[in-house]
Amino acid sequence: MRAALQLSEAGLKVAVLSKVFPTRSHTVAAQGGIAAALGNVTEDNWHWHMYDTVKGSDYLGDQDAIEFMCRQAGEVVYELEHYGMPFDRLENGKIYQRPFGGQSQNFGGAQATRSCAVADRTGHAMLHTLYQRNVRANTQFFVEWMALDLIRDEHGDVLGVSALDIETGEVMILQARATLFATGGGARIFSASTNAFINTGDGLAMAARAGVPLQDMEFWQFHPTGVYGAGILISEAVRGEGGYLLNKDGERFMERYAPHAKDLASRDVVSRAMTTEIKEGHGCGRDADHLLLKLDHLGADVIKARLPGIREIAIKFAHADPVREPIPVVPTAHYMMGGIPTNFHGQVVAPYKTGPEEVVQGFYAVGECACVSVHGANRLGTNSLLDILVFGRAAGNQIIEDLKRNSHHKHLPGDAADKALGRLARLDSQKDGENVSQVGDMLRKTMQTHCGVFRFADLLKQGVDKISEVAQRARNTEIRDKSRVFNTARVEALELDNLVEVAVATMVSAQARTESRGAHARDDFPHRDDDKWLKHTLYFSEDRRLDYKPVRLKPLTVESFPPKARTY
Amino acid sequence: MKFSIYRFDPDKDEKPYMQDYEIALEPADRMLLDALIRIKTVDDSLSLRRSCREGVCGSDAMNINGRNGLACITPVKGLKEPVELRPLPGLPVIRDLIVDMTQFFKQYHSIKPYLINEDPPPETERLQAPEERAELDGLYECILCACCSTACPSFWWNPDKYVGPAGLLQAYRFLADSRDQATAERLDYLEDPYRLFRCHSIMNCTDVCPKGLNPMEAIGRIKTMMTKRTI
Numbered sequence: 001m002r003a004a005l006q007l008s009e010a011g012l013k014v015a016v017l018s019k020v021f022p023t024r025s026h027t028v029a030a031q032g033g034i035a036a037a038l039g040n041v042t043e044d045n046w047h048w049h050m051y052d053t054v055k056g057s058d059y060l061g062d063q064d065a066i067e068f069m070c071r072q073a074g075e076v077v078y079e080l081e082h083y084g085m086p087f088d089r090l091e092n093g094k095i096y097q098r099p100f101g102g103q104s105q106n107f108g109g110a111q112a113t114r115s116c117a118v119a120d121r122t123g124h125a126m127l128h129t130l131y132q133r134n135v136r137a138n139t140q141f142f143v144e145w146m147a148l149d150l151i152r153d154e155h156g157d158v159l160g161v162s163a164l165d166i167e168t169g170e171v172m173i174l175q176a177r178a179t180l181f182a183t184g185g186g187a188r189i190f191s192a193s194t195n196a197f198i199n200t201g202d203g204l205a206m207a208a209r210a211g212v213p214l215q216d217m218e219f220w221q222f223h224p225t226g227v228y229g230a231g232i233l234i235s236e237a238v239r240g241e242g243g244y245l246l247n248k249d250g251e252r253f254m255e256r257y258a259p260h261a262k263d264l265a266s267r268d269v270v271s272r273a274m275t276t277e278i279k280e281g282h283g284c285g286r287d288a289d290h291l292l293l294k295l296d297h298l299g300a301d302v303i304k305a306r307l308p309g310i311r312e313i314a315i316k317f318a319h320a321d322p323v324r325e326p327i328p329v330v331p332t333a334h335y336m337m338g339g340i341p342t343n344f345h346g347q348v349v350a351p352y353k354t355g356p357e358e359v360v361q362g363f364y365a366v367g368e369c370a371c372v373s374v375h376g377a378n379r380l381g382t383n384s385l386l387d388i389l390v391f392g393r394a395a396g397n398q399i400i401e402d403l404k405r406n407s408h409h410k411h412l413p414g415d416a417a418d419k420a421l422g423r424l425a426r427l428d429s430q431k432d433g434e435n436v437s438q439v440g441d442m443l444r445k446t447m448q449t450h451c452g453v454f455r456f457a458d459l460l461k462q463g464v465d466k467i468s469e470v471a472q473r474a475r476n477t478e479i480r481d482k483s484r485v486f487n488t489a490r491v492e493a494l495e496l497d498n499l500v501e502v503a504v505a506t507m508v509s510a511q512a513r514t515e516s517r518g519a520h521a522r523d524d525f526p527h528r529d530d531d532k533w534l535k536h537t538l539y540f541s542e543d544r545r546l547d548y549k550p551v552r553l554k555p556l557t558v559e560s561f562p563p564k565a566r567t568y
Numbered sequence: 569m570k571f572s573i574y575r576f577d578p579d580k581d582e583k584p585y586m587q588d589y590e591i592a593l594e595p596a597d598r599m600l601l602d603a604l605i606r607i608k609t610v611d612d613s614l615s616l617r618r619s620c621r622e623g624v625c626g627s628d629a630m631n632i633n634g635r636n637g638l639a640c641i642t643p644v645k646g647l648k649e650p651v652e653l654r655p656l657p658g659l660p661v662i663r664d665l666i667v668d669m670t671q672f673f674k675q676y677h678s679i680k681p682y683l684i685n686e687d688p689p690p691e692t693e694r695l696q697a698p699e700e701r702a703e704l705d706g707l708y709e710c711i712l713c714a715c716c717s718t719a720c721p722s723f724w725w726n727p728d729k730y731v732g733p734a735g736l737l738q739a740y741r742f743l744a745d746s747r748d749q750a751t752a753e754r755l756d757y758l759e760d761p762y763r764l765f766r767c768h769s770i771m772n773c774t775d776v777c778p779k780g781l782n783p784m785e786a787i788g789r790i791k792t793m794m795t796k797r798t799i
Contacts, residue, residue, distance in 0.1 A: 021627075479612055
């Protein structure tokens with residue numbers, strides 16, 4: 001949406017395809033804030049933010065991209081404010097900021113206050129503001145269109161996509177001089193997920209099917225506080241505002257795991273601590289399988305003013321009013337650090353002839369579906385909304401530049417839509433096939449059991465076999481609904497194909513990485529191994545081959561932050 | 569649990585009909601949306617929109633036992649059986665529980681739902697006092713689910729001319745924003761027998777809003793602003 005705005009305002013013709021009406025995309029569910037070192041509450045600067053992000057990434061983040069993002073953070077947040085974003089305000093009229101996990105002053109010192117927030121509805125406010133600004137700019141939306149496959153020519157250049165108009169069932173080719181994916185994440189590969197139903201990794205799967213590798217797919221963030229049993233996200237803003245976690249003994253156990261940052265340690269650290277507590281029998285409830293998030297001590301006024309959405313969710317989904325009682329929570333799959341490899345201009349890069357990072361002409365990716373990589377092995381809270389603003393704008397600017405050189409459409413191959421049409425034809429004619437929701441359940445259970453917060457050698461090995469079986473079954477799915485009109489069964493079957501791509505990439509990449517880094521925690525290799533593994537994974541779907549490329553340790557202007565032990 | 573659901577597929581049905589379903593719910597099926605997804609595993613042709621399943625995206629608005637609401641935040645327990653589900657009233661049906669929202673969004677777009685401020689932006693944020701910002705509470709939270717507008721008889725009769733409660737709530741969201749400079753232009757647009765004044769304070773909008781917002785109060789405030797500028 002941010003990229004579309006950049007292009008529309010530059011006077012270019014933009015078509016935004018979206019499976020759902022634009023304000024229904026999953027950005028709408030982001031709660032806590034946007035990271036930017038504005039220094040409105042405590043002293044701050046982008047360089048400290050950069051340090052925190054590099055450390056948070058467990059040194060797998062590319063430092064050139066991280067510097068680029070942190071330096072532009074203030075500018076993109078102010079820009080959003082100028083667009084009309086209803087930020088909460090401080091007494092002096094400036095943007096309200098709150099503390100979040102992993103944010104520090106002075107390179108690892110005292111807690112910083114860096115998240116620019118609209119109550120606990122920052123994503124909602126941001127998505128609507130960007131949509132509204134796009135309305136002003138006359139951006140053209142293709143609402144409820146599902147992109148099916150990427151179109152590449154014999155040189156590998158990207159020429160557009162084939163897409164399904166969900167309402168009519170028609171398949172069309174959208175030919176474009178530039179194609180940008182902002183297709184979001186795919187945490188629907190797990191049974192317990194904070195993600196919306198639509199987060200099925202469509203962009204990743206389209207890229208993978210078209211021969212583009214997927215990067216760092218073993219790194220999935222498990223958010224510490226999903227509502228127990230329902231999976232709905234409870235923002236880290238709760239802990240930012242002063243809430244904390246308790247085990248069944250009423251102990252604030254994070255003090256043991258992260259004596260300095262406690263409940264505001266990085267998300268991977270907190271999720272592992274919670275999983276360990278549950279495993280050691282300190283969990284709450286009849287099945288001792290969750291923990292409690294206490295915030296009643298903040299007082300009804302703070303909860304109602306700063307966390308109203310959280311209160312609504314807790315009452316509805318956990319039957320607990322946080323003004324009086326704690327919320328039952330459990331680590332829940334939340335965010336995909338991996339994705340389509342790009343540089344910090346949003347250009348997709350892949351090994352081709354001369355090196356691991358050659359630009360794929362005409363193809364761009366930003367946001368959760370992309371891997372720039374600014375989040376490395378673990379994303380810091382509120383860096384994702386920043387990511388989509390900074391790189392959405394940057395990719396927009398890059399496209400404007402590139403289109404000056406490429407003024408004509410390239411020749412569209414005759415078989416451009418064949419791949420997508422073939423999949424649809426197979427689905428329509430399948431007899432005695434597999435049930436889409438059953439195969440989907442098996443996929444999600446496999447990922448949950450075999451590739452969760454902690455990963456074990458034997459489980460991963462079995463996991464690769466099991467997920468291969470899922471992939472095999474998914475080739476024979478059958479739908480009974482054959483209608484052309486708004487056929488959601490067809491959409492879900494196509495989404496399952498995409499989930500399979502993402503799940504296989506994840507399992508294969510995770511099994512291969514024999515170290516623990518950020519969100520990838522191996523029981524058999526409990527330590528980070530920089531000698532062997534300070535490198536990005538590249539997964540190729542065609543033959544499930546893995547390749548690796550170096551981490552970009554050199555920032556743009558400042559000194560590199562060399563890897564060191566990561567404690568909170 | 570028993571359900572009676574509005575079905576219509578223009579590809580094969582001549583006219584709409586109600587279909588009965590009886591399904592056994594699992595303990596994890598707490599919300600109506602969970603139940604609908606359970607039904608969909610048995611009958612994949614049942615069509616509905618859904619996404620966030622937590623009441624923030626606005627996809628799964630429908631008419632539940634005669635009242636508009638979001639399936640994902642409507643507890644299934646306690647619903648009168650058979651649970652009667654119909655598409656949002658007053659909009660053309662595309663299929664089953666899916667309505668064509670073109671008219672609804674057209675009205676939303678008509679009120680210029682974006683900040684208008686022609687001054688060159690400062691280098692940092694435009695300042696806004698917490699009290700000024702508080703004026704936007706209860707307005708900006710709208711999720712555009714259309715529960716309100718499609719519960720409004722005035723919108724049913726004149727969906728092409730009356731902005732409707734959702735659009736008017738957003739019109740007031742920008743009128744109330746201390747940073748917006750287009751007050752006169754916005755009021756000029758709304759000063760019309762249909763756009764604003766078709767509201768007859770029936771209050772269905774406020775009654776059904778799943779986010780607890782109050783479009784009727786916002787409409788009242790626009791009317792007050794309009795009165796004030798004429799005297």
